[in-house]
Structure formats: structure tokens, C-alpha cells
Amino acid sequence: MKIGFIGLGIMGKPMVRNLLKAGYEVTVYDIVAVNMDDAVQAGAYRGTSPANIAAGSDLVITMLPNSPHVKSVVLGENGVLTGAKSGLKYVDMSSIAPLASKEIGKACAEKGVRMLDAPVSGGEPKAVDGTLSIMAGGEQALFDEVKPVLECMGASVVLCGDIGAGNTTKLANQMIVAGNIAILAEALTLAKKAGVNPQTVFEAIQGGLAGSTVMQAKAPMMIASDFKPGFKIDLHIKDLNNAIATGHDIGSPLFLTTSVQEMFEMLHADGCGQDDHSGLAKYYAKISGT
Numbered sequence: 001m002k003i004g005f006i007g008l009g010i011m012g013k014p015m016v017r018n019l020l021k022a023g024y025e026v027t028v029y030d031i032v033a034v035n036m037d038d039a040v041q042a043g044a045y046r047g048t049s050p051a052n053i054a055a056g057s058d059l060v061i062t063m064l065p066n067s068p069h070v071k072s073v074v075l076g077e078n079g080v081l082t083g084a085k086s087g088l089k090y091v092d093m094s095s096i097a098p099l100a101s102k103e104i105g106k107a108c109a110e111k112g113v114r115m116l117d118a119p120v121s122g123g124e125p126k127a128v129d130g131t132l133s134i135m136a137g138g139e140q141a142l143f144d145e146v147k148p149v150l151e152c153m154g155a156s157v158v159l160c161g162d163i164g165a166g167n168t169t170k171l172a173n174q175m176i177v178a179g180n181i182a183i184l185a186e187a188l189t190l191a192k193k194a195g196v197n198p199q200t201v202f203e204a205i206q207g208g209l210a211g212s213t214v215m216q217a218k219a220p221m222m223i224a225s226d227f228k229p230g231f232k233i234d235l236h237i238k239d240l241n242n243a244i245a246t247g248h249d250i251g252s253p254l255f256l257t258t259s260v261q262e263m264f265e266m267l268h269a270d271g272c273g274q275d276d277h278s279g280l281a282k283y284y285a286k287i288s289g290t
């Protein structure tokens with residue numbers, strides 16, 4: 001199976017490396033030419049446009065920031081659908097609005113292209129290890145056909161429902177991560193202000209009920225004030241905005257999500273949008289004077 005991969009950022013680069021390691025022939029494309037260098041050094045071919053990638057592939061994968069990027073790469077001028085032969089398989093692994101996945105899936109189906117949405121969780125370390133959690137939406141038959149490819153990048157690959165269900169699941173994931181990061185920052189700030197070393201608090205509670213994957217990954221970053229991304233605040237704002245829009249659409253309450261989204265927005269306005277999302281601790285440091 002020839003694979004075309006579009007979007008070679010923090011996540012796309014290691015995901016391509018794992019496809020190459022598994023023996024797949026991969027052609028890559030990114031709007032920023034230098035972002036393709038790593039994949040080409042690892043053995044991928046260099047593509048020239050999404051249409052060119054689609055014309056030479058049996059399966060196209062995209063790993064792009066948000067809905068408008070995916071729409072332009074797939075539906076736009078020189079996009080995937082311009083080059084696609086009928087029968088092309090397409091998997092969008094970006095985290096985008098579920099409604100956008102449905103719209104793109106419909107346009108693909110009209111051209112004989114079958115699509116899954118299959119966003120991921122786990123961040124750069126799990127993308128490197130090939131142990132991402134992959135949550136897919138779409139037809140069972142297509143899922144079964146592409147599952148072996150997804151398993152080169154993920155340890156858990158689950159079909160969650162029809163197209164868009166992968167991104168709905170991802171929104172739930174991002175809401176839970178955002179809430180965890182916020183309460184972690186709030187709690188470590190309280191400890192520091194009360195005169196207890198946050199590192200000691202982390203060591204004392206990480207094995208108890210409050211311990212979590214978020215705590216393991218993010219508490220050390222907060223304690224060291226090391227906010228190199230990782231997962232950028234601006235990308236988390238994008239996910240929470242997609243969750244809030246979806247919640248408004250269907251009438252589902254989002255009290256906590258809205259609060260954390262506002263804290264992230266304040267950090268973005270302060271010039272911290274490219275920091276890791278654990279940088280939410282900066283917000284608490286500022287308002288608590290710690």
C-alpha cells in the first residue's frame with residue numbers, strides 16, 4: 001500500500017518515521033518545505049502538492065492543525081480530491097471539529113473517496129514510540145482495511161462510531177486534559193503559597209487517587225517552569241473552541257471547559273500561545289503572586 005502523508009509538524013514527523021519503519025512506501029507533503037526534510041532523510045519521497053500526493057497513493061493521511069487547514073488541503077485548489085483516483089482511502093488524523101469531518105467526508109464520498117476521521121491522543125513522546133491512542137469514526141469496512149497501518153502509529157486503535165465520532169471522542173479527551181491541567185496548576189500553586197514544596201506534594205500524591213497521566217507528564221514541567229511544547233496552548237484553545245461550539249450546537253453544558261478556555265485565551269493574549277499547555281501554571285503564578 002502506497003501512503004501519502006500531509007502535515008509534518010511535531011506529530012506528523014514521528015508518525016511518518018513509524019510508517020517507514022514498518023516498511024510502507026511513503027510520500028510526504030508540507031506547506032513549509034523544510035518540515036519535510038526529516039521524513040525524506042528517513043526514506044520518504046518528497047511530494048509537491050496534496051493533489052500530487054493523492055494521485056500516487058492508495059491511502060492519504062493528513063495531520064494538520066484545524067478544520068480550515070484540512071478543508072483547504074482536501075477540498076481546495078490542487079487539493080487531495082483534485083488528484084484522487086476513485087477508491088482512494090483517506091484518513092484525517094488531525095483534531096478538528098466533528099461537523100467539519102462530516103462535511104469533508106461527504107465531499108470525499110461524492111468523488112468515490114472513502115474517509116475516516118482518526119484523531120490521536122498521547123502527544124509527541126507516544127507519536128515517537130508508536131503508542132498513540134487513536135479514536136476513529138467511519139465505516140467498519142474501511143476501518144478494518146486501514147487498521148494495520150494505524151497500528152504502526154498507535155497502541156490503541158478504536159472505532160467510536162460514524163464519521164465525526166473520532167473527533168467527538170477527541171473533544172471529550174481534550175476537555176478532560178484541560179480540566180486536569182487547570183486543577184493541577186491550581187493545587188500546586190496553593191501548596192507553594194502555603195509554604196509546602198510542590199515537588200514534595202507531587203511525590204506524595206502521584207501514587208494515590210489524584211495521580212494521573214496528566215500529573216505524571218505535566219507536574220514536573222510546572223515545577224520546573226519548563227513550558228517547551230509538547231502540545232501548544234494555541235492548539236488546546238482550538239480544541240476547546242471546537243468543544244464549546246459543539247456543546248452550543250447540541251445543548252450540552254460546558255461550565256468547566258469554558259473557564260479553562262478563558263484562562264488559555266488570557267495566556268494567548270499575553271504572548272504565551274506557543275508554550276506547552278502546562279504553561280497554564282503561569283496564569284496561576286501571576287494571579288497568586290507566587
Ligand code: NAD
Nearest residue numbers: 007008009010011030031032064065094095123124230231
Ligand atoms: P504542528 O503545528 O506542529 O504541525 C502542523 C503541520 O501542518 C506543520 O508542519 C504545518 O506546516 C503543516 N501545514 C499547515 N497547513 C498546511 C497546508 N495547508 N498544507 C500542508 N501542510 C500544512 O501541529 P502538531 O502538534 O503536529 O498537531 C497536528 C494535529 O494533531 C493538531 O490537530 C493537534 O491538535 C493534534 N495533536 C497534537 C498533539 C501534540 O502533542 N502536539 C497531540 C495530539 C493531537
